[in-house]
Amino acid sequence: MNEAYLLKKSRGQIAIEVVHDSIFPNKCLFCCRVMDDLREIFCGGCADYAACDYNDEAVRHVIFRFKYEGKRMLARRMAEMIFRSLGEIDADCLVCVPLHEKRMKERGYNQAGLLALELSGLCGVPAYDGMTRVRETARQFDLKPEERAANVAGAFGLKEGFCVAAKDVLLVDDVLTTGATAAECGRVLTEAGAKSVKLAAFARA
Ligand SMILES: [Zn+2]
Structure with missing residues (x-):
C-alpha cells in the first residue's frame, strides 16, 4: 500500500534535468556566480x-526562490546540502511534511516532497508522500512562537493505508x-507505530 505514495521522478522530469544541466552553467546556490566545477554546490x-x-x-533568498518563484530545480542542490550535513542516513523511509491541498494547488508542488525525492536519490532510501494535512493552518511564520504549537495541533494525519509501523522515519522539510510542525508530524508518526522519527531540513531558524 505504501507504494501508492512513493515519490518518483517521471521520465519527462529526468529529461528536463538533463537538458537543463547541458544548457545552463553550474551556479553557486547562494550568490549565483558561475562555477567551473560541476559538482560544487556553492562557491x-x-x-x-x-x-x-x-x-x-542568502539562505532565506534560496528558500524564497525555491518556494515562491517556482525554482524547483534548486531542490537537487538543496538536498545535496542536507545529505552532506547529515553524513549518513540511517532510516527505512523518508516522509515529506505535507502541504495543504489548497496551497498545493496554488504552488503546484510540495517543496518538502521535492527535497525528499532528491534526498532519496542520493541516499537510496525510498521517499513517500504519506502524510496529509487534515485541516488548513496559518503560516507558522506569521505567528508568535507560543501560538505555533496550537496552530498545527491535530493538523496532520497519515494517508489511507500508509504504514510506518516499526520503521525508522526521516521526516523531510x-x-x-x-x-x-516537525513535532506534530513526529507525534502522528510515533502514534502510528514508527520506531523512531528524525528530522532533516535545509535550514534552521
Ligand atoms: Zn556564492
Whole structure:
C-alpha cells in the first residue's frame, strides 16, 4: 500500500534535468556566480552558508526562490546540502511534511516532497508522500512562537493505508523554525507505530 505514495521522478522530469544541466552553467546556490566545477554546490565565497542558518539573508533568498518563484530545480542542490550535513542516513523511509491541498494547488508542488525525492536519490532510501494535512493552518511564520504549537495541533494525519509501523522515519522539510510542525508530524508518526522519527531540513531558524 505504501507504494501508492512513493515519490518518483517521471521520465519527462529526468529529461528536463538533463537538458537543463547541458544548457545552463553550474551556479553557486547562494550568490549565483558561475562555477567551473560541476559538482560544487556553492562557491568559496559562500562556504559559510553550509550550516544554512535561516536568519541569514542568502539562505532565506534560496528558500524564497525555491518556494515562491517556482525554482524547483534548486531542490537537487538543496538536498545535496542536507545529505552532506547529515553524513549518513540511517532510516527505512523518508516522509515529506505535507502541504495543504489548497496551497498545493496554488504552488503546484510540495517543496518538502521535492527535497525528499532528491534526498532519496542520493541516499537510496525510498521517499513517500504519506502524510496529509487534515485541516488548513496559518503560516507558522506569521505567528508568535507560543501560538505555533496550537496552530498545527491535530493538523496532520497519515494517508489511507500508509504504514510506518516499526520503521525508522526521516521526516523531510525545507525549514525548521520552532519545530512545532516537525513535532506534530513526529507525534502522528510515533502514534502510528514508527520506531523512531528524525528530522532533516535545509535550514534552521
Ligand atoms: Zn556564492
